[in-house]
Amino acid sequence: MQDAKALVAILRGIQPHEASEHVGALIEEGFRYIEIPLNSPEWMKSIPEMVVKYGEKAVIGAGTVLKVEQVDFLAEAGAKLVVTPNTNPAVIRRAVDAGMLVCAGCATVTEAFSALDAGAQWLKIFPSAAFGPAYIAALKAVLPPEIPVLAVGGVTPENLGEYLKAGCAGAGLGSDLYRAGQGVEVTRAQARRFMAAFVSFSPSP
Structure with missing residues (x-):
């Protein structure tokens, strides 16, 4: 499962006990890529649980992946997505060798x-x-x-269309989609807004 265009939901700060409800809502609203950053509480619990529960419906994985050892854990857990904030060849190679989709953070042509x-x-161009x-x-x-x-x-x-017009295939959505502690209905409402903007965009001929 790898689309040419995609929105990635970033659930930074989510707790294991609330992850299922939010991930389920996002999938229902059309999201197919879910990222739980590794600076979230108890990510070693929440990510494997989400892989087991939703791995057949979405590409579940991790963000803020910095170390090869983290890649090994994620691969063992069955995660399929690795998102990095930087360009670390060792991390990227290990994840690719494990059959994972890697979205690497960069800011310059060299990176x-x-x-x-x-x-x-x-x-991913960040920030x-x-x-x-x-x-x-x-x-x-x-x-x-x-x-x-x-x-x-x-x-x-509101600005997603501008990035798509610039040639982006999609976006990673953080605090404007999910903030730690928010209710699932807020997540669902924001997911609908993002998905509507994404689906309605059509580039100029």
Whole structure:
């Protein structure tokens, strides 16, 4: 399961006891990529549990992956997605060798090509809000056109279309989708707003 265009839900700070309800709601609203960052409480419990419960319906994995040892744990747990905040060739290679989808964080052309050389299949431009859509469009001009680029950091339902217009295949959605402690209905409502903006976007001919 690997789409050319996608939204990745980032559930930073989610607790194991509430993860199932939120992940279930996101899947119901059309999300197929779910990321639980490794600076969330008890991620070693929540991620394997979500893989078991929802692994047939969505690509479940982790964000803020920094170490090879973390990749090994995730692979053993059956996670299929690794999202990094940086470009660490050793982490990327280990995850790719384990058959996982890697979305590597980068900000420059040099970092982007280093990630691709290590085997990353997707790139995320972070923090996108600091660079803006015009920067990403310029970056896309020198990257292989078949490589999906996601905007991450500061993406909202209101500006998602601008990043898609700049050539992004999608986005990673953090605090504008989920904030630690919020109710599941808030998550569902935000998921609907993002999905509506995503589905309704059509590039100019």
